[in-house]
Amino acid sequence: MKVILIKNAVETLGYFSEQLAETFQEMGHDTYFVDYDDLVNTVDGISRFAVPEKTVLCTFNFIGLSGEEVFIEENGRYIWENQGIACINILVDHPLYYHSKLAKPPVPEMRVFCIDREHVVYMKRFYPALPVEFLPLAGNCILEREVPSPIEGCHGQKQKHKNIPYQKRKYDIVFTGNYTPVEHLYREIDRQGAEYRTFYYEILEDMKAHPAVSIDRMLEAHIRKELGAVPDEELRAAIAGMVFIDICMRSYFRGEIIKCLAEHKIPVHVFGANWEKLDCSSHEYIIKNGREVDSVTCAEAIADARISLNVMPWFKDGTHDRVFTAMLQHTLSLTDDSRYLRENFTDKKELVFYSLEKREELPELVKKLLEKPEKCMEIAERGYESAVQEHTWKQRAEAILMDLVK
Known part of the structure; x- marks a missing residue:
C-alpha cells in the first residue's frame, strides 16, 4: 500500500504525520509527503506516486479536504477522488468544529477517526453515514536530528535523543501549550x-x-x-455554532490550573505564547519562554522535567498527547482524568491524577510529589513501560492499517 501524508500545514499535526510515516515505512509501505512549504511541486507529484485503489491519504482535521484550490481539479473534484485515493481523516478536536464538512463530506470515500470515545458516539448519532472509529492520540518521540557537519558540503550525522537522568533534570514541573486570554x-x-x-x-x-x-x-x-x-x-x-464555548473552557481551566500553582509559590515553567496575559498575582512563579514552540521543543522540555502537567482540552473519554509524551520521556505525567485514562491506568502507578473540581488540592499534591523524587521516578518508569508498548504513533499506525483491511 502507498500512503500520502501532509506536513507544514499545522506544525503539531505534521509532527504526528512524520512519526506515522516512520512506521508505515518500517511495515514496507511507500510514503509520500505533500509539503505546504512546497505545495505546487508536491501536489504535482501525487499523480506520479499514487496507484488507484492502492493509495490512501492519511490526514488530520480535514487538511487537504477543506476546499483548498490546489487539491481541486478541473472537473471540480478533489485529486483524491479522481486518483482513486481513499481518505483517512483523524479529528483531534471535537467533531462540532467540523460540522459543515461532516454534514457534506468532501469526498465519497472518507473514514473518520476520533480521539475521544464520546466524539465517536457523537459522530454516530449526528453523522451516521460516515464510518468512524476510536483512535486515541499517542505520545511524541523526539525524532533523530541531523547535527551539521563541520565540513562544508557534507551531510551531518543523525543524533538520537538521550534520556536525561531523573535527578539531573532542569525543571521540577513544566506545562507545554499556549494561553488564550479568556477576557x-x-x-x-x-x-x-x-x-x-x-x-x-x-x-x-x-x-x-x-x-x-x-x-x-x-x-x-x-x-x-x-x-x-x-x-x-x-x-x-x-x-x-457554539464552538467558542469549548475554546473558552479550555482556556479558563488551563489558566486556572497554572494560576493555582503559581499563587501557592510553586514555580511552573510554561513553554508557549501569551502566558504574560494570564490574570495572576504571582507571575514570578510562572517562568515563561515567551513564544510559541514546536513539537520537538515541547518534547525536549518535558524530557528535562521531573513532572509534566497536563490540562485536558475537554476530552472526557480520551486523552491528550501530552500525557503519553511525558511517559515516553521517562517523566511523571500529572493530569486531570478521563474515563479512558481511568480504564487504562492506575493513579500513582503509571501517572498521577488531579481533579479539576478539587483543584485547590493540586498545590499540596505537587509539593508531596516533589518531596519524593524516588517515588516519582518509579511512577515515571512504569509510565514509560506502558507507553512505549501501547501508546506511540507506531501502535496507532498499525491500528489504522488494520482498520483499512477489515
Missing part, C-alpha cells in the same frame, strides 16, 4: 444581545461547576431547556 473570548460574547449573553454565560458557569460533563452534553441540555424538543439536524448545527 478576549468573553468580549465576543458581550457583543451579543442581552438574551444571548445570559444564555452563554449560564452555560459557562454550569461547565465551570461540572467539568466532568462533555461539551456536547452540556450544550444539548441548555439548548433543550431553552427551546424544548429540537430535531437532531437542527441540534447539531446549534451545537456547532
